[in-house]
Amino acid sequence: MRIALMVFKLILVAPFYILRIWWLGKHADKEKAYNWIRFCVKKANHAGRVKIEVNGLENLPAKDGYVLFPNHQGLFDVLVFFEATPEPFSFVVKKEVENVILLKQVIEALHSLPIDRKDLRQSMQVIREMTERVQNGENFLIFAEGTRSKKGNRMIDMKPGSFKSAVKAKAPIVPCALIDSYKPFDEKHTKPVSVKIFYLKPMLYDEYKDMTTVEIAEEVRRRIEEVLFEYPQYT
Numbered sequence: 001m002r003i004a005l006m007v008f009k010l011i012l013v014a015p016f017y018i019l020r021i022w023w024l025g026k027h028a029d030k031e032k033a034y035n036w037i038r039f040c041v042k043k044a045n046h047a048g049r050v051k052i053e054v055n056g057l058e059n060l061p062a063k064d065g066y067v068l069f070p071n072h073q074g075l076f077d078v079l080v081f082f083e084a085t086p087e088p089f090s091f092v093v094k095k096e097v098e099n100v101i102l103l104k105q106v107i108e109a110l111h112s113l114p115i116d117r118k119d120l121r122q123s124m125q126v127i128r129e130m131t132e133r134v135q136n137g138e139n140f141l142i143f144a145e146g147t148r149s150k151k152g153n154r155m156i157d158m159k160p161g162s163f164k165s166a167v168k169a170k171a172p173i174v175p176c177a178l179i180d181s182y183k184p185f186d187e188k189h190t191k192p193v194s195v196k197i198f199y200l201k202p203m204l205y206d207e208y209k210d211m212t213t214v215e216i217a218e219e220v221r222r223r224i225e226e227v228l229f230e231y232p233q234y235t
Helices: 001-010 014-025 030-047 077-084 104-110 121-134 159-167 211-227
Strands: 051-053 067-070 090-094 113-117 173-178 193-199
Touching: 001 014, 001 030, 014 030, 014 104, 030 077, 030 104, 051 077, 067 077, 067 159, 077 159, 077 173, 077 193, 090 121, 113 121, 121 159, 159 211, 173 211
Parallel strands: 051 193, 067 173, 090 113
Antiparallel strands: 173 193
């Protein structure tokens, strides 16, 4: 219902938004494309009566070349990051959705990486490419749970393999806690709703270099759940 509300309110400008995202992806640098996508997302969130409450921006590394690892609650999660995150990032997305209208244009504009989890060779290529790009100063967003939890603000296990690129790149790992991000698209109403995002203190390479990816995944989940546990919305 909320997606329908967004589309209804933006129906006259949506074709222009999509066309310009496509054009910027072909003819402009990533920063310009990202800034336009942020503008469009803010308009969509406002049209959908969704407020984003941002916490912990000071925890984002001053130098680019880091990886954001949030909990995954629903389809709205990426829109939270586009509105909240000031610096451009690319993301890893399931190959099944790479041709969805609008998402396809965003993926291309931000040079994001579709991954086929059933194809080991392709998955390893994504890991290698992401590692190189993070080493060269690009930021990435990965949902390490692999799929949305479908449990409200409760998490499922994070997949250790999701952390390989960050480890290989010796990059800062930034745990991020999303609260109520499932509500905008999963609940069947269009009442105003607030979604919270917390950027937590990053794990630097010196902190995790002696840890296995299993241990890193467990620690990132523990830090995120510490924030989730503090809120009565933990359901």
